[in-house]
Amino acid sequence: MATYPLKGIPLPEVPDPIHRIPVRQEIDAWYMNRSNDIQLSLFIQAMGKFMKMDYREQLSFFQIAGIHGQPYTDWDGLKGREFCSHNTSIFPTWHRPYVLLLEQRLYEIMLDIIGKDVPHDHQAKWKTEASHWRFPYWDWAAKSKVHQDFTLPLLVTSQYVDILTLPDMLIKTVKNPLWQFDNPANVPMGSPSMGKYALTSKDQDDPNAAFYYWTRAFSTSKWGIRPKPFPEANWIHGSQQNELVNIALQHPAWYSEPIKIGSIAEAVYRMFAPGYFSSWEAFASTLYVSQNPGATNFLSLEFIHNNIHNFVGGSDLKTGIGQMSDVPVAAFDPVFWLHHCNVDRQLAIWQTLNPDKWFDAPLKSDTKPTDHLNPFHYDKNSHSWDSNRARDWTHSNYQYDTLEPPKSVYNEHGELNRDLWIAELRRILNEKYSNTRHELLSSPRIEGNKNDYIINILYDRYALDGQSYTIHFFLGNIEGGPESYATHPNQIGMVYTFSSGTDDARCANCKDQKDQGLLSTAQIHLTVPLLKYARDPAERGINNLIPDEVRNYLSANLTWKAEVLGRPIEMSRLPRTKIYVLKGTADHHSDARRLSNYYDYTPMYEVCAGKPGAAHESDGLE
Numbered sequence: 001m002a003t004y005p006l007k008g009i010p011l012p013e014v015p016d017p018i019h020r021i022p023v024r025q026e027i028d029a030w031y032m033n034r035s036n037d038i039q040l041s042l043f044i045q046a047m048g049k050f051m052k053m054d055y056r057e058q059l060s061f062f063q064i065a066g067i068h069g070q071p072y073t074d075w076d077g078l079k080g081r082e083f084c085s086h087n088t089s090i091f092p093t094w095h096r097p098y099v100l101l102l103e104q105r106l107y108e109i110m111l112d113i114i115g116k117d118v119p120h121d122h123q124a125k126w127k128t129e130a131s132h133w134r135f136p137y138w139d140w141a142a143k144s145k146v147h148q149d150f151t152l153p154l155l156v157t158s159q160y161v162d163i164l165t166l167p168d169m170l171i172k173t174v175k176n177p178l179w180q181f182d183n184p185a186n187v188p189m190g191s192p193s194m195g196k197y198a199l200t201s202k203d204q205d206d207p208n209a210a211f212y213y214w215t216r217a218f219s220t221s222k223w224g225i226r227p228k229p230f231p232e233a234n235w236i237h238g239s240q241q242n243e244l245v246n247i248a249l250q251h252p253a254w255y256s257e258p259i260k261i262g263s264i265a266e267a268v269y270r271m272f273a274p275g276y277f278s279s280w281e282a283f284a285s286t287l288y289v290s291q292n293p294g295a296t297n298f299l300s301l302e303f304i305h306n307n308i309h310n311f312v313g314g315s316d317l318k319t320g321i322g323q324m325s326d327v328p329v330a331a332f333d334p335v336f337w338l339h340h341c342n343v344d345r346q347l348a349i350w351q352t353l354n355p356d357k358w359f360d361a362p363l364k365s366d367t368k369p370t371d372h373l374n375p376f377h378y379d380k381n382s383h384s385w386d387s388n389r390a391r392d393w394t395h396s397n398y399q400y401d402t403l404e405p406p407k408s409v410y411n412e413h414g415e416l417n418r419d420l421w422i423a424e425l426r427r428i429l430n431e432k433y434s435n436t437r438h439e440l441l442s443s444p445r446i447e448g449n450k451n452d453y454i455i456n457i458l459y460d461r462y463a464l465d466g467q468s469y470t471i472h473f474f475l476g477n478i479e480g481g482p483e484s485y486a487t488h489p490n491q492i493g494m495v496y497t498f499s500s501g502t503d504d505a506r507c508a509n510c511k512d513q514k515d516q517g518l519l520s521t522a523q524i525h526l527t528v529p530l531l532k533y534a535r536d537p538a539e540r541g542i543n544n545l546i547p548d549e550v551r552n553y554l555s556a557n558l559t560w561k562a563e564v565l566g567r568p569i570e571m572s573r574l575p576r577t578k579i580y581v582l583k584g585t586a587d588h589h590s591d592a593r594r595l596s597n598y599y600d601y602t603p604m605y606e607v608c609a610g611k612p613g614a615a616h617e618s619d620g621l622e
Contacts, residue, residue: 002380003076004059008100008396009107012131019132021399024345027136027153027338028146029401038129041164046109047177047334052184055197059105062184062197065336067098067375069328069500069507070199070214077382078375084500084509086327087461087520089281089359090367091302092347093387097376099340100396103135117166134398137341140249140308141268142432150249150264152312156335157242178334180238181220188236189332190215199329201501208317209467210326210565220333222322223248223314241320248311251487252529263493266525267304268346269433270296272353273595279361283350286520288458291363293622295582295601298456298521301350305343306498312339315470315496316566318483326468327500328507345400348393352403352425358391402428423593430592436528437588437596446534448545452586452598453526455558457495458578458621462514466501469564470494471577473524475533475557476540482563493524519576526554526581547583547604554581554607571612578615581607 012022030036053060063075072080085094110130118126144151155161161176183189190199203209213225217236224239252263270276277283282297286306312335313325323329330336359369369391372384393399402425409420430437440449455473463469476490485491497520500507530550533540542553560579562569571577584601603621608614615621 001077003377003382005379006097006101006104006376006385007378008398009104009131009134011397012128014128014131016132019399019404021394021397022132022134023399023401023404024134024341025136025401027138027155028144030136031153031155032146037164038126039133040161041166042110042113042126042130042133043106044161044163044174044177045113045166046106048175049109049113050105051177051181051334055184055194060184061105061181062332064101064105065181065331066197068331068336070201071197072507073196075375076377081508083374084327084507085367085373086302086498086500086509087285087287087513087518088367088509089284089287089362090371090373090387091285092343093284093369093390094373095340096344096347096390096393097373097385097396099135099337099344100398101376102337103398106135107133113166119167122169135341136338137345137400138335138338139342139345139432140311140339141265147246149246151246152242152249152335153338156338157240159240178338180240181332181334182238183218186218188216188218189329203501208565208567210321213321214323214326214329217323220323220329221320222312222324222333222335223320225317225321226319227317239320241314244314244320245312247487248314252491252493263525263528264304264307265433266435266528267299267523269429269435269437269596270299270525270598271301271304271346272350272429272433273598274353276598277357280357280359281361281366283354283357286461286522288519288521289361289363289366290620295454295456295584295603295622296523296598298454298458299523300521301343301346303495303520303522305339306496307494308339309498310468310470310494310496315468316483316486316563318481318566321565325496325498327498344393345402348400348403349425349429351391353422359387426595427592429595434596436525436586439528439531440586440588441590443531443535446531446544448547448550449531450585450587451527451545451547451550452584452601453530453545453550453554454582454584454601455493455524455526456580456582456615456621457522457524458576458615459495459497459520459522460574460576461497461499461520462510463574463576464564464569466499466507466510466514467564468497468499469562469569469574470496471560471562471574473558473560475529475554478559478561482561482566482568485561485563492526492529495522495524527586550583551604551607554604555609558607559611560613574613577613578619578621579608579611579613580605580615580621 051061055062085091114126138153146154156178159179160173165172199215201211204211204215219238221239223241223244225235276296278294286302313322314320315325324333369387376385405421472485472494474490500510533542581604582601587597
């Protein structure tokens with residue numbers, strides 16, 4: 001049987017005079033630009049038709065979302081339990097063709113809409129608009145230009161949207177498919193009537209487990225699902241608590257005005273800093289590799305991505321949960337695709353800055369750039385995508401607006417000056433994400449302001465048989481239960497495992513990783529909250545960033561708590577966790593065309609000594 005050929009949207013027959021390759025744009029800017037009215041109309045209509053397709057069709061939204069996890073059915077001739085790429089070095093490259101698949105399907109549906117519904121004398125214009133359209137991204141690490149804060153995109157938070165409708169070419173209000181996904185079968189997603197396409201789990205009858213709710217829901221939610229006595233009728237058809245998502249995105253809120261760039265932006269900025277990662281593997285994945293040491297390697301694209309899933313879905317039954325926070329069902333929420341388009345954009349930016357880093361520190365057991373990215377094929381003859389094919393995103397006929405070089409970096413012959421272009425890209429990244437740099441350059445009188453402090457965390461994402469859990473970190477006293485941890489004024493960061501169950505009915509990759517005893521890494525950045533407190537020593541009792549004073553302060557005030565679905569768990573249930581603080585040096589440059597440099601980190605084991613989950617010098621961690 002022929003396989004589905006995934007190649008991307010063809011390049012336009014009529015080139016755009018501005019964009020050599022069609023660009024994926026930031027969604028709010030794209031949506032607010034009235035010159036995109038035809039594209040918006042096609043996108044909304046195509047997405048709506050796509051999500052209503054029969055779930056038994058291979059190219060339906062339901063089945064394509066299901067590739068990410070449940071219901072673990074075969075797709076394009078390959079076994080459904082074998083698609084997971086989480087906690088591996090192909091995490092970013094696997095999701096690249098996955099987003100491309102959604103983009104290509106929407107384009108195919110757009111062409112069908114144009115052929116059936118657009119008057120003949122308008123079809124050429126609409127086809128041109130479709131050929132220039134590319135799926136938009138949501139830059140959750142930058143403040144929304146609409147709200148001037150970290151928020152969901154405007155288009156996601158509107159249940160209805162005004163679009164140009166066919167064939168009368170009038171503006172009409174229609175249901176917005178980005179609001180939520182509704183099961184086209186009009187039954188709960190775990191209904192036996194769906195046969196092999198029903199969501200199932202060994203925990204589906206336990207109201208303390210997330211899958212109890214996924215199997216009963218007709219539609220996706222964000223922070224909207226809560227157990228009894230909260231009425232089931234309030235969430236089974238979808239409940240979007242978007243303000244709670246925004247609060248999660250905006251916390252911790254201890255970055256000073258007017259910058260207030262945020263903790264997500266800080267992590268993204270460091271990810272782009274020169275030399276922060278020693279290899280592709282360290283950048284790409286949360287997977288811990290003891291043979292690939294380095295303090296800054298504990299950060300990763302995947303770790304940052306994991307927390308966004310939690311912020312959007314919600315993972316506390318007392319305040320509400322949603323599908324985005326659970327791997328097997330996350331892709332059913334339409335915002336998943338905007339999120340992962342941004343993850344792909346971040347990958348493209350990092351590749352632009354680090355063109356030679358590519359699977360450069362592999363072990364024999366690691367995934368390789370020639371491993372198949374199942375279930376994606378690039379032709380009808382069962383030839384599979386691999387990471388090498390996915391490496392250059394422009395070969396799939398899209399670019400990102402962030403990565404379009406301005407005219408100023410070309411010479412008079414139209415040739416790109418790469419050095420000028422990279423300097424300009426660094427300026428853009430400094431402007432968007434560099435909060436520590438901004439804060440320290442504006443605080444020259446703080447002693448020790450060249451010191452940088454981080455927390456590294458080594459954890460077992462399968463410690464609770466794959467159930468996702470969260471470790472919250474605080475500076476100061478903690479009052480209230482787990483439902484208050486995420487927005488507690490003393491919270492400085494969190495680790496969300498975004499893991500999947502390891503029983504035989506679920507993910508093969510996760511079960512294999514658990515059997516091998518593989519661990520994962522995360523990193524939380526301390527310098528900005530310490531700096532803020534040092535500016536007001538009367539409130540917090542710290543005067544500077546000198547190591548001895550920071551060591552004493554953190555020893556007395558740094559603590560952490562773990563929870564799962566809003567229930568506290570003792571660190572003794574996470575026995576392989578290792579937490580430690582490190583002190584390093586940072587060079588923050590006044591030249592906006594230079595990114596900050598971070599180096600020379602040494603552990604401060606004494607800070608965490610005696611606390612549950614603390615690492616020890618004998619653990620051999622850098």
